[in-house]
Amino acid sequence: MPRLALLLALLLTAGCTGSPDTRGPFPAGADLVREAATSFASVRSVHFAAGVNGVLPGFPLRQMEGDATLDDGGRATGTVDVQDDSTTGGHTKFPFDVRDGQKPPYPVNTFLGPRGGLKRLLDGVADAGTEGRENVDGAPALRVAGRVPAAVAHSVLAVVDADLTVKVWVSDDGGPRRFARLWVQIPPPDNHLSPVMIELSLTKQQS
16 A cells, blocks of 8 residues: 555545535635645644545555544554455455554654645645535535646555545534545546545544
């Protein structure tokens, strides 16, 4: 698994509840994503979980959940479920502790912090448009659709060489805008395969 792969695989989203409220007017999507990126740059700890639907060569992750912090040199602990290196469709679930060097050995600052991959991904969202309001993990949020150009996507996830279709959920609870959830669709390498979907949600964020 590439060293930067963790960036998009943080948390298996708890999902949204109910149908989205598409009655506007809404804040501009570009403003929402920019504000969320700014606030996320200062986040130092978070609870994470991730889910991948589909097969992306070089990226065997199925699910991941745990906690990460930049404090004390950085540490992430939790469990990860990865596809086996075989054609049987098997998978293996095991605990990990980044600080102790156990699998997967990804530094926390790969994805957290002002220069982390998630901040870069948010900074790279183009053609952002607000689609509606939904509840994410029990809290109100605004859903923004957009795309991430291939150059940005590749810098974050080396196995990707195409534009990404993304949806970003940004908090709408009256406080500072927070990056709450992400959905990513990766185009298939050829027309015979299905797109790969990655979902993530970030809770218990602390600056």
